[in-house]
Amino acid sequence: MATLLHLQTSLSGTEGQSAQLAARYIAQWQQRNPQGQVIVRDLIADPVPHLDSERMQVLRGMVEAPLSATQQAVLDQSDALLDELQAADEIVIGVPLYNFSIPTQLKSYLDHLARAGVTFRYTENGPEGLIAGKKVVLLATRGGLYREQGIDFQVPFMKQFLGFMGMTDVDVIYAEGLAMGPLAKQSLSDAQQQVDQLAQA
Numbered sequence: 001m002a003t004l005l006h007l008q009t010s011l012s013g014t015e016g017q018s019a020q021l022a023a024r025y026i027a028q029w030q031q032r033n034p035q036g037q038v039i040v041r042d043l044i045a046d047p048v049p050h051l052d053s054e055r056m057q058v059l060r061g062m063v064e065a066p067l068s069a070t071q072q073a074v075l076d077q078s079d080a081l082l083d084e085l086q087a088a089d090e091i092v093i094g095v096p097l098y099n100f101s102i103p104t105q106l107k108s109y110l111d112h113l114a115r116a117g118v119t120f121r122y123t124e125n126g127p128e129g130l131i132a133g134k135k136v137v138l139l140a141t142r143g144g145l146y147r148e149q150g151i152d153f154q155v156p157f158m159k160q161f162l163g164f165m166g167m168t169d170v171d172v173i174y175a176e177g178l179a180m181g182p183l184a185k186q187s188l189s190d191a192q193q194q195v196d197q198l199a200q201a
């Protein structure tokens with residue numbers, strides 16, 4: 001069964017422009033995949049904790065067995081997030097720009113996926129991603145204009161992180177200038193059109 005995982009990371013919830021673009025894409029995906037399963041991981045409603053010293057040591061395999069109940073819970077949470085990701089054929093990520101970066105909740109989630117020997121490994125030729133065969137759609141929303149400028153720390157970061165873990169099939173749809181008056185309307189309408197094109201491709 002085709003499975004789509006939606007990562008919801010807007011502080012505005014379903015009102016967020018990234019969430020609305022995601023909903024538009026997913027509605028069309030469901031029409032094309034009537035038997036398909038959509039899993040929503042709302043990282044705002046149900047945040048993954050920030051890495052702390054203990055979490056880092058557990059996820060890097062630095063803690064000797066037996067793990068305490070707390071440590072085991074950290075590992076179980078990371079494993080569950082990974083299983084969920086691995087079960088998906090397609091991953092739709094709404095990524096708002098907050099203070100020049102991705103939402104902190106999305107960073108925490110990614111921090112729990114980056115595990116040596118599980119999602120990436122280092123070889124003599126450098127890093128190798130271990131998550132294969134995923135299609136990713138990034139819906140990047142911003143108040144200003146940053147696309148393809150050196151000050152874009154949102155989309156290049158996401159592509160780098162996903163690619164590091166092996167997810168290189170990434171389509172990006174930008175909705176920029178959302179705080180810039182009349183430009184916002186045009187920008188959203190362009191993004192919606194691109195969503196429709198991609199969803200029908």
Ligand SMILES: Cc1cc2nc3c(=O)[nH]c(=O)nc-3n(C[C@H](O)[C@H](O)[C@H](O)COP(=O)(O)O)c2cc1C
Pocket residue numbers: 010011012015016017018019094095096097098099100101141142143144145178179
């Ligand atoms: C806390 C916060 C910080 C923001 N920081 C930026 C920023 O650094 N640059 C920018 O262009 N827009 C910034 N914005 C505007 C958002 O990127 C814009 O409202 C976007 O639509 C948010 O995505 P969403 O609608 O999917 O939630 C910020 C918005 C909020 C709420």
